[in-house]
Amino acid sequence: DSGVTQTPKHLITATGQRVTLRCSPRSGDLSVYWYQQSLDQGLQFLIQYYNGEERAKGNILERFSAQQFPDLHSELNLSSLELGDSALYFCASSLSGGTQYFGPGTRLTVL
Amino acid sequence: TQLLEQSPQFLSIQEGENLTVYCNSSSVFSSLQWYRQEPGEGPVLLVTVVTGGEVKKLKRLTFQFGDARKDSSLHITAAQPGDTGLYLCAGAGNFGNEKLTFGTGTRLTIIP
Numbered sequence: 671d672s673g674v675t676q677t678p679k680h681l682i683t684a685t686g687q688r689v690t691l692r693c694s695p696r697s698g699d700l701s702v703y704w705y706q707q708s709l710d711q712g713l714q715f716l717i718q719y720y721n722g723e724e725r726a727k728g729n730i731l732e733r734f735s736a737q738q739f740p741d742l743h744s745e746l747n748l749s750s751l752e753l754g755d756s757a758l759y760f761c762a763s764s765l766s767g768g769t770q771y772f773g774p775g776t777r778l779t780v781l
Numbered sequence: 782t783q784l785l786e787q788s789p790q791f792l793s794i795q796e797g798e799n800l801t802v803y804c805n806s807s808s809v810f811s812s813l814q815w816y817r818q819e820p821g822e823g824p825v826l827l828v829t830v831v832t833g834g835e836v837k838k839l840k841r842l843t844f845q846f847g848d849a850r851k852d853s854s855l856h857i858t859a860a861q862p863g864d865t866g867l868y869l870c871a872g873a874g875n876f877g878n879e880k881l882t883f884g885t886g887t888r889l890t891i892i893p
Binding site: 672674701703705712713714715718725726728758760762764767768769770771772773774775777 | 812814816821822823824825826829869871873879880881882883884885886
């Protein structure tokens with residue numbers, strides 16, 4: 671158990687819909703990272719927050735957004751969903767940088 | 782764009798054999814992490830290497846970071862069925878650029 675929690679575990683929705691994925695970092699960790707894992711693209715970095723502020727952006731679509739709240743939990747919002755958005759979404763946390771610990775992931779299926 | 786190439790992509794060997802997985806890049810990383818991932822679960826950290834030339838041992842697993850901090854290897858001695866899984870290397874940049882760039886992965890199967 672990494673100490674990072676993610677909800678929900680599974681999510682099934684239809685094209686065009688909007689979903690929110692939630693992540694709680696390890697106790698004391700200030701940085702939260704979001705990654706997407708698909709069969710053809712592997713693990714890809716989406717976005718990083720540090721202590722409530724956006725720190726780095728990766729290959730994140732404009733339809734996707736994230737935020738980190740004062741209690742340091744984070745949410746990833748995915749809108750106007752397409753079939754190709756089906757993937758595993760992982761959250762990771764670290765103290766400030768350095769070693770990242772991953773949550774169990776949310777499996778998103780868009781039908 | 783930083784890329785990490787892992788080889789081999791797939792490896793299937795008999796229990797008791799030794800194996801090495803390679804992780805190569807043209808970019809320099811401040812640190813490199815190795816993870817193992819089971820199907821449907823998150824990557825689990827095995828080790829972090831930081832210093833060029835560093836060697837770390839974790840029971841039957843030996844990790845090495847290249848002198849130039851561009852490449853790494855994972856050597857498993859006397860592989861066991863419990864070693865089966867997807868092995869991922871991931872490189873991190875310096876402070877302010879801590880995102881992980883993941884390798885292409887090596888799917889290892891140990892046959893009893």
